Amino acid sequence: MSVDTVSLTGWGRTAPTTALRFRPRTYEEAAATVRGCGPRGSIARGLGGSHGDAAQNAGGSVLDMTALDRIRTVDATAGLVVCDAGVGLHRLAEVLRPLGWSVPTPSPNRYVTVGGAIGVDAHGHDQHHSGSFSRHVQELELLTADGEIHTVRPGTVLFHATAGGLGLTGVILSATLRCHRVTGSWLSVDTERAVDLDDLMDRLSAGDHRYRYSAARIDLLARGRATGRGVLTRAEPVPRDGRAPRYARPAPARRTPFAFRPGRLPSLSALVPHSLPGGVCAALLGELRYRGAPGYRPGELQRPAAFFRFLDGPARDRPRGRGGSVRYQFAVGFGQEEALRRIVRRISLRRCPSSYAVLKRFGASDPGWLSFPVPGWTLALDLPAALPGLARFLDSLDEEVAAAGGRVCLAKDSRLRPELLAAMYPKLDEFRSLRAELDPYGAFRSDLSRRLSL
Numbered sequence: 001m002s003v004d005t006v007s008l009t010g011w012g013r014t015a016p017t018t019a020l021r022f023r024p025r026t027y028e029e030a031a032a033t034v035r036g037c038g039p040r041g042s043i044a045r046g047l048g049g050s051h052g053d054a055a056q057n058a059g060g061s062v063l064d065m066t067a068l069d070r071i072r073t074v075d076a077t078a079g080l081v082v083c084d085a086g087v088g089l090h091r092l093a094e095v096l097r098p099l100g101w102s103v104p105t106p107s108p109n110r111y112v113t114v115g116g117a118i119g120v121d122a123h124g125h126d127q128h129h130s131g132s133f134s135r136h137v138q139e140l141e142l143l144t145a146d147g148e149i150h151t152v153r154p155g156t157v158l159f160h161a162t163a164g165g166l167g168l169t170g171v172i173l174s175a176t177l178r179c180h181r182v183t184g185s186w187l188s189v190d191t192e193r194a195v196d197l198d199d200l201m202d203r204l205s206a207g208d209h210r211y212r213y214s215a216a217r218i219d220l221l222a223r224g225r226a227t228g229r230g231v232l233t234r235a236e237p238v239p240r241d242g243r244a245p246r247y248a249r250p251a252p253a254r255r256t257p258f259a260f261r262p263g264r265l266p267s268l269s270a271l272v273p274h275s276l277p278g279g280v281c282a283a284l285l286g287e288l289r290y291r292g293a294p295g296y297r298p299g300e301l302q303r304p305a306a307f308f309r310f311l312d313g314p315a316r317d318r319p320r321g322r323g324g325s326v327r328y329q330f331a332v333g334f335g336q337e338e339a340l341r342r343i344v345r346r347i348s349l350r351r352c353p354s355s356y357a358v359l360k361r362f363g364a365s366d367p368g369w370l371s372f373p374v375p376g377w378t379l380a381l382d383l384p385a386a387l388p389g390l391a392r393f394l395d396s397l398d399e400e401v402a403a404a405g406g407r408v409c410l411a412k413d414s415r416l417r418p419e420l421l422a423a424m425y426p427k428l429d430e431f432r433s434l435r436a437e438l439d440p441y442g443a444f445r446s447d448l449s450r451r452l453s454l
């Protein structure tokens with residue numbers, strides 16, 4: 001097992017902290033590290049894809065799980081995979097696709113391990129259709145603070161605390177996942193432009209149930225009557241036999257029905273000179289994205305990589321520039337549309353230079369106690385951390401979100417004030433009691449757990 005002292009950040013590259021990093025290669029090494037962790041405790045870390053400080057532990061230890069990356073068995077008939085928690089979803093997809101299966105919640109998979117996806121209960125652009133990641137976990141092996149390994153199944157208290165539990169109940173060593181059948185490697189994509197926020201929300205509400213994947217890029221710099229305008233892209237997998245009349249399938253689609261070619265596609269941001277000030281750059285990108293999209297184009301065949309690139313765009317690159325970036329994602333329930341409108345108006349009036357802003361509708365939530373999705377609306381945006389007055393502005397948005405019964409996403413967070421947490425996550429007390437019982441001496445800790453007293 002390698003051990004070194006490193007300075008770590010989350011994906012947003014803000015607030016680095018130093019920790020002793022252990023990289024176990026066996027479950028025994030992982031257990032020895034947990035048993036021997038000092039008073040500052042330890043926390044599991046995958047690929048560091050969470051934006052904030054969930055996988056950091058200042059002055060303590062961090063268990064880098066990426067060397068535990070064996071895919072143990074694949075049942076290609078039932079679509080069941082047993083693998084180590086350090087396996088990247090991207091690698092899993094490479095193995096599963098040719099067999100006709102896809103990983104659950106496929107969108108952010110390049111930067112996510114199985115353990116990390118369970119630890120934050122990741123949601124994809126198909127959450128309204130397929131739920132979040134934990135819905136597809138049949139069982140997992142959890143290394144707890146006493147150094148023991150437990151098999152944990154859905155429907156149990158330990159499962160509910162661990163799915164979305166940010167690594168604070170223990171270290172996930174392996175998981176059995178139920179995968180989706182894939183019918184081919186192409187998506188039929190419908191694109192439409194919405195002139196303002198109400199138009200965008202109406203379109204999302206009216207049609208989401210017809211699509212597996214759905215999300216809208218929203219132009220948060222548009223103002224006046226155009227406030228909240230956006231481009232909506234929704235997609236359905238194309239059936240392999242191609243009998244559906246809408247799809248004119250090109251020859252490569254017939255030759256390579258299960259190809260997995262994520263590739264590295266150029267992003268729109270490459271067209272905008274980086275010497276421009278952040279606000280101008282973001283405004284230009286918003287304009288290009290909006291004007292460049294068709295008013296209405298149904299049934300376009302796209303590779304999944306191209307579809308997800310439009311939705312996730314430049315944010316998939318590491319944040320550039322001084323100070324890193326802050327991801328802010330919140331959700332408010334159905335019936336709280338006015339709160340969403342107010343927040344979008346406030347962001348737009350403040351001219352926040354957000355290079356990434358995506359609006360989605362969540363469907364039914366999963367039972368993880370700290371799992372983020374609730375049925376309703378979610379907006380995610382990236383902001384430069386160095387933006388003057390950002391902390392105060394986001395604090396005030398937090399208050400608005402909490403007052404509307406909503407919540408911010410803890411996996412993306414690096415700045416929420418602890419006093420708002422209980423209002424956002426009603427199962428917080430259960431989570432804290434279970435932790436107190438399971439881990440009385442605080443073997444599992446992170447910068448986030450200290451900041452929010454989890």
Ligand SMILES: Cc1cc2nc3c(=O)[nH]c(=O)nc-3n(C[C@H](O)[C@H](O)[C@H](O)COP(=O)(O)OP(=O)(O)OC[C@H]3O[C@@H](n4cnc5c(N)ncnc54)[C@H](O)[C@@H]3O)c2cc1C
Pocket residue numbers: 011043044045046047048049050051054055065085086107108111112113114115116117118119120121122123124125165166167168170171172173312315316317411
């Ligand atoms: C470009 C980009 C797009 C993204 N889009 C989305 C999105 O659409 N939806 C979404 O939900 N998320 C999204 N994310 C966030 C990402 O899904 C999560 O942060 C995920 O946890 C990252 O996985 P990781 O393996 O890197 O975990 P890390 O970031 O290393 O850790 C995240 C949390 O999981 C815990 N953890 C990690 N491994 C284990 C383990 N083995 N056992 C126990 N706990 C563990 C850590 O302690 C930490 O609390 C995105 C991230 C990026 C970079």
